[in-house]
Amino acid sequence: MSKESEYTPPKVWKWDSESGGKWASINRPVAGSTHDKVLPVGKHPLQLYSLATPNGVKVTVMLEELLALGHTGAEYDAHLIKIGDGEQFSSGFVEVNPNSKIPAMLDRSTEAPIRVFESGSILMYLAEKFGALMPTDPMKRTECFNWLFWQMGSAPYLGGGFGHFYAYAPVKIEYCIDRFAMEAKRQLDVLDQHLANNEYFCGDEYSIADIAIWPWYGNLVLGRLYDASEFLDAASYKNVLRWATQIGERPAVQRGRMVNRTFGEPSEQLHERHDASDFENNTQDKIG
Numbered sequence: 001m002s003k004e005s006e007y008t009p010p011k012v013w014k015w016d017s018e019s020g021g022k023w024a025s026i027n028r029p030v031a032g033s034t035h036d037k038v039l040p041v042g043k044h045p046l047q048l049y050s051l052a053t054p055n056g057v058k059v060t061v062m063l064e065e066l067l068a069l070g071h072t073g074a075e076y077d078a079h080l081i082k083i084g085d086g087e088q089f090s091s092g093f094v095e096v097n098p099n100s101k102i103p104a105m106l107d108r109s110t111e112a113p114i115r116v117f118e119s120g121s122i123l124m125y126l127a128e129k130f131g132a133l134m135p136t137d138p139m140k141r142t143e144c145f146n147w148l149f150w151q152m153g154s155a156p157y158l159g160g161g162f163g164h165f166y167a168y169a170p171v172k173i174e175y176c177i178d179r180f181a182m183e184a185k186r187q188l189d190v191l192d193q194h195l196a197n198n199e200y201f202c203g204d205e206y207s208i209a210d211i212a213i214w215p216w217y218g219n220l221v222l223g224r225l226y227d228a229s230e231f232l233d234a235a236s237y238k239n240v241l242r243w244a245t246q247i248g249e250r251p252a253v254q255r256g257r258m259v260n261r262t263f264g265e266p267s268e269q270l271h272e273r274h275d276a277s278d279f280e281n282n283t284q285d286k287i288g
Contacts, residue, residue, distance in 0.1 A: 042077025061256030218244035
């Protein structure tokens with residue numbers, strides 16, 4: 001390993017300037033809103049405010065899967081939140097999610113609107129609300145939660161750890177990339193060993209555990225995340241690749257991946273979604 005320049009932490013850390021890198025403008029050491037702006041409200045009970053990052057994709061896939069199962073109450077409006085422009089710091093967004101992170105959702109089907117934030121919380125809320133995509137058998141239900149919370153605890157090492165230092169940091173630091181690449185590969189091996197004996201994360205039952213894990217680790221092995229598949233030899237995790245391909249072929253997953261997407265191929269983008277017909281009309285050229 002090459003010798004890195006020595007750094008001595010100050011006694012008290014102070015935020016003197018942005019840290020640099022692609023997403024520097026969205027990071028700050030304080031919470032709360034920076035400007036006043038009311039969130040838009042569409043015609044459906046469920047109002048989603050998001051962007052098609054892996055965490056955002058979890059929720060749009062969940063909603064599209066519920067609709068595919070015939071749960072018409074899962075109709076939703078998906079409003080685009082441009083995090084690069086700081087829209088997550090508006091007063092309206094902070095009212096829904098004081099943590100200023102996407103995705104955030106309002107359920108307006110109740111007497112008083114219910115706010116739901118954190119992607120895992122949204123998945124559980126929707127699964128319980130519609131009685132779908134979460135096992136009822138106690139053993140399988142617990143296994144589902146095991147893997148759901150595994151994803152919540154593990155993905156920050158993949159995203160904020162490996163993804164940041166490998167893809168976005170203004171300076172490539174060998175120690176950081178080595179440290180988080182090792183952890184990303186360890187996590188892939190955890191998944192691969194489990195999927196060697198299971199079709200899905202809850203055995204033979206597709207669930208919110210799969211929906212939570214796929215946008216991160218599925219897209220990684222499919223070569224869609226951080227342009228890092230070759231670097232991590234991600235395709236060598238054959239069981240994860242089999243699972244990721246299988247999930248990716250689901251029509252609801254393909255639709256969910258498009259919603260609030262503003263990057264990649266134009267045909268794969270649907271900046272906002274207000275009706276199922278938006279997929280056919282693909283109004284993305286007229287929005288945002």
